[in-house]
């Protein structure tokens with residue numbers, strides 16, 4: 001998992017006092033966790049969210065500054081998010097970081113600066129009445145956390161010590177981390193073989209099982225598994241099942257793992273071999289599948305599809321930085337007519353000009369326009385399959401991110417499908 005998306009962050013003194021007496025809501029909750037990232041840029045009115053479909057919200061996100069303070073939008077939406085969540089028995093944590101947004105996490109967590117950083121975190125939690133803290137450093141001790149990210153061999157040990165320091169100041173807070181499909185790197189730069197220090201301190205981790213093929217090769221964004229044992233998969237942990245096995249193999253209990261499931265896909269431009277020669281190096285799972293008229297799919301070049309969620313200027317500036325990744329949200333696929341609802345079956349079928357295929361190797365759909373554009377994505381079928389597997393094997397699911405299936409009028413088909421799969425409906 002090389003190229004990754006980033007992830008995301010509010011209020012209520014009276015509520016925090018009430019919670020301090022009652023204990024955090026999540027510690028009373030039973031059943032699978034359903035964790036949703038609420039992005040500050042999405043500007044979704046919190047009162048319109050499907051509250052019964054979630055148990056935990058992560059407010060995305062607070063960006064660590066050079067002086068180890070935290071910068072995040074302290075808006076009326078944040079106040080509303082927290083008050084709506086608490087009225088519905090849902091917790092809200094403050095997310096720190098996100099891909100490319102943890103620039104100073106390495107030095108913030110080191111022994112010299114840790115106390116300052118932790119005090120700033122605790123102050124933010126108390127100021128707004130958050131229920132917990134979610135750190136999305138994602139890739140300690142690697143350069144994969146984003147452009148010009150600091151890293152050090154001590155990162156993972158320092159991250160654990162930081163969580164322990166937060167825990168000692170906020171004993172009842174919900175502590176979580178968004179993590180890659182392999183355990184945090186150890187001091188030698190390899191995946192840790194024992195992360196029980198984290199499982200003893202954290203309430204849960206969210207495995208980011210997405211961006212699996214990213215822009216390098218055409219493939220499923222979030223494979224459930226590698227049923228066909230395709231050698232193209234980027235490593236044994238490049239699926240829901242493989243990544244959970246990697247973390248449990250390093251002593252992180254499955255009950256504290258939530259499986260991250262995306263609400264977006266990737267668009268790719270596909271070329272037939274006659275258009276660009278013999279290039280044999282463009283193998284991908286889908287070259288094994290019958291895309292009509294295409295025998296090879298050239299990757300790394302993206303089609304005319306506009307990517308991502310169409311909302312605020314902040315979102316647009318982030319997209320501009322990543323121009324070319326070809327990410328596209330489920331809501332935009334529907335709104336652009338690439339997908340449409342079959343009113344009879346209540347399933348999302350290909351819109352005019354597209355054909356839908358099912359990748360039974362990765363357990364997810366893709367659509368193809370017959371000539372040049374392929375979109376690998378997740379729909380109500382594939383998220384159902386992943387959430388169903390999660391309900392039997394781990395402690396819940398995480399959805400990145402809550403606005404990506406917001407079709408309006410209270411219609412959130414992906415999280416709805418996942419709740420059915422989890423036995424919550």
Ligand SMILES: *[C@@H]1O[C@H](CO)[C@@H](O)[C@H](O)[C@H]1NC(C)=O
Nearest residue numbers: 306309310311312332335336
């Ligand atoms: C994006 O949003 C703007 C403002 O709401 C709208 O004018 C524009 O048509 C949208 N673009 C797409 C591709 O949906």
Ligand SMILES: *[C@@H]1O[C@H](CO)[C@@H](O)[C@H](O)[C@H]1NC(C)=O
Nearest residue numbers: 306307316319320321323324
């Ligand atoms: C991406 O780049 C293309 C070509 O340079 C440009 O036309 C388009 O507006 C860019 N898209 C975004 C979202 O910045």
Ligand SMILES: *[C@@H]1O[C@H](CO)[C@@H](O)[C@H](O)[C@H]1NC(C)=O
Nearest residue numbers: 341342343344345346347349
């Ligand atoms: C819609 O779903 C119904 C019921 O499953 C099915 O018979 C029909 O062929 C579907 N229509 C399309 C256009 O796929």
